[in-house]
Structures are given as C-alpha cells and as structure tokens.
Amino acid sequence: MESLLRLNEIAKNTRRLILEAVAEAGSGHPGGSLSAVELLVALYFYKMRHDPKNPRWNDRDRFILSKGHAAPLLYSILAQAGYFPIEELKTLRKLGSMLQGHPDLRTPGIEYCGGSEGIGLSVAVGMALASKLDNKQWRVYALLGDGELQEGQVWEAAMAAVKYKLDNLTVIIDRNGIQQDGFTENIMPLEPLNAKWKSFNWNVIEIDGYNFNHIIRALDRAEETINRPTVIIAHTTKGKGVSFMEWAPEWHGKAPKKEVLPKIIKEELGY
Amino acid sequence: MRTSYGEALVELGAINNDIVVVGADTTQSVKSAMFGSKYPNRLFNIGIAESNAISIAAGLALAGKIAFVSTYAAFIPGKCVDQIRNAIAYPNINVKIVVSHGGLSVGPDGASHQQIEDIAIMRAIPNMRVIVPADATAVKRLTHIVASTDGPFYMRLARPSSPIVYEDGKFEIGKANILRDGNDISIIACGLMVPEALEAAEILKNEGISARVIDLFSIKPIDKDTIIDAAKTNGIVTVEEHNIYGGLGSAVAEVTSEYKPVRIKRIGVDDRFGESGEADELLDKYGLKAKHIVNKAKDLMK
Ligand SMILES: Cc1ncc(C[n+]2csc(CCOP(=O)(O)OP(=O)(O)O)c2C)c(N)n1
Ligand SMILES: [Mg+2]
Numbered sequence: 001m002e003s004l005l006r007l008n009e010i011a012k013n014t015r016r017l018i019l020e021a022v023a024e025a026g027s028g029h030p031g032g033s034l035s036a037v038e039l040l041v042a043l044y045f046y047k048m049r050h051d052p053k054n055p056r057w058n059d060r061d062r063f064i065l066s067k068g069h070a071a072p073l074l075y076s077i078l079a080q081a082g083y084f085p086i087e088e089l090k091t092l093r094k095l096g097s098m099l100q101g102h103p104d105l106r107t108p109g110i111e112y113c114g115g116s117e118g119i120g121l122s123v124a125v126g127m128a129l130a131s132k133l134d135n136k137q138w139r140v141y142a143l144l145g146d147g148e149l150q151e152g153q154v155w156e157a158a159m160a161a162v163k164y165k166l167d168n169l170t171v172i173i174d175r176n177g178i179q180q181d182g183f184t185e186n187i188m189p190l191e192p193l194n195a196k197w198k199s200f201n202w203n204v205i206e207i208d209g210y211n212f213n214h215i216i217r218a219l220d221r222a223e224e225t226i227n228r229p230t231v232i233i234a235h236t237t238k239g240k241g242v243s244f245m246e247w248a249p250e251w252h253g254k255a256p257k258k259e260v261l262p263k264i265i266k267e268e269l270g271y
Numbered sequence: 272m273r274t275s276y277g278e279a280l281v282e283l284g285a286i287n288n289d290i291v292v293v294g295a296d297t298t299q300s301v302k303s304a305m306f307g308s309k310y311p312n313r314l315f316n317i318g319i320a321e322s323n324a325i326s327i328a329a330g331l332a333l334a335g336k337i338a339f340v341s342t343y344a345a346f347i348p349g350k351c352v353d354q355i356r357n358a359i360a361y362p363n364i365n366v367k368i369v370v371s372h373g374g375l376s377v378g379p380d381g382a383s384h385q386q387i388e389d390i391a392i393m394r395a396i397p398n399m400r401v402i403v404p405a406d407a408t409a410v411k412r413l414t415h416i417v418a419s420t421d422g423p424f425y426m427r428l429a430r431p432s433s434p435i436v437y438e439d440g441k442f443e444i445g446k447a448n449i450l451r452d453g454n455d456i457s458i459i460a461c462g463l464m465v466p467e468a469l470e471a472a473e474i475l476k477n478e479g480i481s482a483r484v485i486d487l488f489s490i491k492p493i494d495k496d497t498i499i500d501a502a503k504t505n506g507i508v509t510v511e512e513h514n515i516y517g518g519l520g521s522a523v524a525e526v527t528s529e530y531k532p533v534r535i536k537r538i539g540v541d542d543r544f545g546e547s548g549e550a551d552e553l554l555d556k557y558g559l560k561a562k563h564i565v566n567k568a569k570d571l572m573k
Binding site for chain 1: 298345346350384552
C-alpha cells in the first residue's frame with residue numbers, strides 16, 4: 001500500500017491533471033471529477049487488484065464509472081497508474097483521441113462505456129454475478145453520482161444485488177449534493193438516503209469522502225462483509241479543491257479558460 | 272434553436288394555462304427553464320429520471336394538460352421507448368416531446384450523447400409525428416403548431432445554433448418547404464443539414480447544375496406530393512444527421528420506390544457510432560458537409 005502521504009500527493013496531482021485536461025479540451029465536467037478524487041485514488045492506489053501492464057488480466061477487480069461524465073478524473077487516475085502516458089490527457093475530447101468525452105472501451109483500463117446515467121449499477125451487478133458463477137475472487141466497484149440515484153433503474157439493480165447476495169460488489173456514492181440543474185434536494189430530494197439503502201437491505205457505510213482513513217476503512221469493511229453488498233455514501237463537495245467551483249452548480253459542466261489555469265493551479269492547488 | 276424553443280414556450284404559457292412543461296435535470300440547457308422562471312408552478316423538474324418524466328407528462332396530458340417534455344435526444348427517446356409507446360402514442364395524447372442535442376453535432380461529449388437513431392425509432396411508432404426544424408424561426412413556429420395540433424409529437428433540435436434559413440416562411444405539418452427551385456437534381460434535408468444543402472445548391476449552380484432544395488422538416492407525416500415531384504428530376508440526395516437506416520433518407524425512399532422510382536443517394540451516418548470532436552470536424556469526417564452533397568449530386572448526374 002502507498003503511504004497516506006503518497007495518496008495525498010497523488011490526489012493533489014490528479015486535481016491538476018483534471019483541470020489541465022478539461023481546460024485544454026475547452027469542455028467537460030470539472031465539478032463531478034474534482035469531487036471524487038480521493039475515492040478513486042484510494043481504489044486504484046490502495047484497494048483494487050489490477051495490473052496497468054495487463055489491463056485485461058482475468059482476475060482483476062473491475063471498476064465501473066457509472067457517472068461517466070467524470071471521465072477526466074478516471075483518465076487522470078489511469079494515466080498516473082500507468083495505463084497510458086500522461087501526455088494523452090491533452091487530447092481529451094479531441095477528434096481521433098483515445099480519450100472520448102465519456103468513457104469508451106477503446107481506452108486501456110476502461111471497463112464500461114458510461115455517459116447515460118443510471119445504467120452502471122446494473123452492469124456492475126452482472127459482472128459480480130459472473131465472478132460468483134466462476135468462483136472467482138475478483139470484486140466489482142462502482143461509483144455513482146447522487147443525482148444519478150434519481151434513475152429508477154438504480155433501485156432495480158439495488159434489489160437484484162441483494163437477492164443474489166453480492167458481497168463482492170461495493171458501490172460508492174459521490175454525495176456532493178449537486179446535479180446539473182442545481183442542488184439535489186431542490187431538484188428531486190434524495191434524503192433520507194441512508195435509510196433508503198438500509199431498507200433495500202444493503203450494508204451502508206457513511207464517510208467523509210476526503211479522509212483517506214475513512215475511505216480505506218470503509219473499503220476494507222465492505223470486503224469483509226459477507227452475504228450482502230455494501231454501499232459507501234461518501235460526503236463530498238462538488239468542485240473540491242478550487243474554491244470558486246465548490247458548491248457552485250454552474251461548474252458541473254463548464255471548462256475553466258486556459259489563460260486562467262496557471263493562476264488556478266498556483267493559488268487553488270498550491271503548486 | 273434552444274433559445275427559440277424557450278421563447279415559444281413562454282409565449283404559449285401566456286396564452287394557454289393548460290401548457291405545462293416537464294424537465295429532467297437539463298432545463299437550463301434545453302431552455303425550458305425560461306418557461307419555469309415565468310410560470311414556476313407549471314414546470315416540473317423530475318430530476319435525472321427520463322422514463323419517470325415522460326410518464327408524468329402522460330399523466331398530465333390524460334388529465335387535460337398539453338405537456339411538453341424536454342431533455343437531450345440521447346435520453347428521450349433513448350431511455351424510454353416503452354413509456355413513449357404505451358403511455359403516450361397508443362392512447363394518442365397531448366404529449367409534445369421536444370429534445371435538443373440531436374445528431375453528431377453534439378460534439379465533444381462523444382457517441383454516448385450523439386443520438387442518431389431517434390428518427391427511425393419514433394417514426395416506427397403509430398400516432399407519433401416526427402419534426403426536425405432547420406433553424407430558430409422554424410423552431411419558434413413549429414413549437415406553436417405542435418402545441419395547437421392534437422396528439423403526440425417528437426421534435427428534434429440540434430445543439431449548435433444554426434445559420435438563418437427562414438426570414439419568414441410558412442410551416443404546415445405534413446408539407447415540405449421548397450427553399451430553392453431546380454430541375455436537374457433534388458436535395459432533401461432536415462435540421463442543420465438544410466443550410467448545408469443550400470450551400471451545396473449554390474456550388475452546384477456554379478458548375479451548371481440546378482438543384483432543388485427541400486426542407487423536409489415534417490418527416491412524419493410526410494409530404495408525398497413534393498417528394499414524387501422531386502423524383503422527376505435526375506435523382507435525389509437525402510441528407511440527415513442520423514443513421515442512414517430508418518431516418519429521412521429511408522422515409523423518402525419508401526415514397527419514391529412505391530410511387531415514382533428514382534435514383535437516391537442517402538447521406539447520413541453510415542451505421543456507426545460517432546465520437547468526440549468539434550461539431551464541424553465531425554460533420555466533415557462523417558461526410559455531412561455541403562461538399563459531400565455536391566459529390567453525391569454529381570454522381571447522380573452521370
Ligand atoms: C440518463 C442521463 N440523463 C441526463 C444526463 C445529462 N447529465 C450529465 S451529468 C448530469 C448531472 C449528474 O449529477 P450527479 O449524478 O449528481 O453527478 P455529479 O454531481 O457527481 O457530477 C446530467 C443530468 C445524462 N448524462 N444521463
Ligand atoms: Mg452530484
């Protein structure tokens with residue numbers, strides 16, 4: 001395992017890579033990318049068994065980015081893990097790029113074509129079923145947006161995961177309180193969210209999505225839990241790390257200008 | 272186009288209290304929020320839940336409202352063909368589905384957001400009418416017409432703003448508009464492809480070929496007479512931001528093959544998914560620009 005210090009360093013660098021990639025592309029979704037940085041750092045640099053040199057390794061753990069618009073986050077993580085060169089990030093969203101606006105299987109390390117919200121958890125359930133059928137040890141992780149939980153299909157999948165006792169499935173919810181049109185509790189309230197998942201018979205863990213100790217403990221506990229799936233409700237801040245993007249719905253899907261990027265990276269990220 | 276749609280909704284809201292609008296977390300983007308800021312109690316934002324939103328619109332319509340429902344074309348009809356079929360088209364009720372971000376011109380978001388099958392899907396559902404306006408004026412007029420014509424509609428807008436096609440103009444459901452006369456060849460297009468068709472006709476004129484340009488904004492019901500007439504030229508080029516299967520080109524070919532067989536070249540997305548890139552780059556790469564229309568038209572003249 002990487003030291004906490006190292007995880008923090010990777011997280012800081014991830015924020016920088018996200019901002020650079022989105023600014024270079026001139027479009028994309030910084031808010032929901034920045035909000036889940038620590039969660040993905042913990043998955044890829046602490047928890048998951050995977051091999052960047054062998055992305056299709058049969059026994060790897062699978063990660064599903066159901067909120068596919070956070071592609072800049074996933075690409076930044078995969079690049080740092082060694083799936084492809086960091087320089088590729090500059091081609092994000094451009095014609096001919098390996099890095100499509102939303103995740104696409106053409107990219108090494110990508111397991112699922114995200115983009116249309118609400119589908120990923122069902123796909124994760126299917127993968128987890130296959131792992132069980134084959135008596136494999138590999139686990140499935142899925143990151144969902146909180147606004148995404150408004151899709152009915154999520155709850156259909158939630159029932160299925162319990163029926164099949166998918167203790168090899170861990171769902172993380174990026175509970176940043178914001179979706180595209182505004183705040184989740186104004187657009188379509190989700191609370192009481194913990195009670196909803198509990199009533200569906202999931203193992204529910206609530207954490208601070210920026211505290212690596214919390215994240216790591218929650219991921220470990222999920223793996224130890226038997227006979228049912230675990231959902232980790234991670235309390236996060238949309239736009240985390242860039243003060244003017246934090247809690248600001250307008251930064252859901254807007255790129256910062258390239259000209260102001262050096263200033264943001266210096267003043268906001270402390271480089 | 273989207274702003275024009277928002278303006279039309281606001282106008283409609285003022286003249287008819289029964290107009291209601293249903294959204295799905297994209298109301299700012301598709302501009303139905305303009306209606307919401309004027310008539311907050313008549314806009315229902317259902318969140319990221321398209322099949323729920325469209326079915327709620329059905330309920331509103333069954334209870335006597337004229338329900339507009341709008342989000343990106345990728346997700347309506349993408350997420351809810353069953354609900355559209357069984358809760359809206361089958362009972363033949365007043366739900367007006369108006370989507371934006373149709374076609375490849377969505378751009379950098381990539382294939383997941385580039386809806387290229389919707390015309391085929393919606394055209395295949397009985398009672399559903401399919402409208403693809405070419406510019407902001409057309410959107411404004413057609414939104415009003417769709418509101419005042421009984422029954423379900425599917426109207427598809429594009430994400431980029433379009434060049435002006437209509438200073439003025441008449442719109443009638445089921446009637447195509449001939450924008451430019453010509454007798455050598457006919458170009459039939461819809462949406463953002465109409466300005467490309469007009470540009471192609473200009474280029475062809477300089478090369479001595481006179482091209483008729485037809486805006487087939489009403490893909491269903493379709494204007495058979497205008498198409499049969501076009502079939503009397505040397506051939507027809509159809510152009511659409513849609514898979515070549517099942518869309519405008521197919522609809523035109525259905526008419527000509529039955530009533531007046533003629534050679535047709537269909538321009539569209541050649542049965543593959545799109546990708547990230549700027550709208551214009553994509554239209555160029557996938558062969559949907561004026562120059563591509565010119566080439567096909569010349570082929571037909573041979
Ligand atoms: C089915 C579907 N409907 C609409 C959209 C458009 N859209 C993209 S992101 C987004 C909001 C996402 O909110 P949330 O799930 O909370 O993600 P986050 O806050 O983490 O960015 C919407 C509505 C989509 N991608 N998929
Ligand atoms: Mg959110």
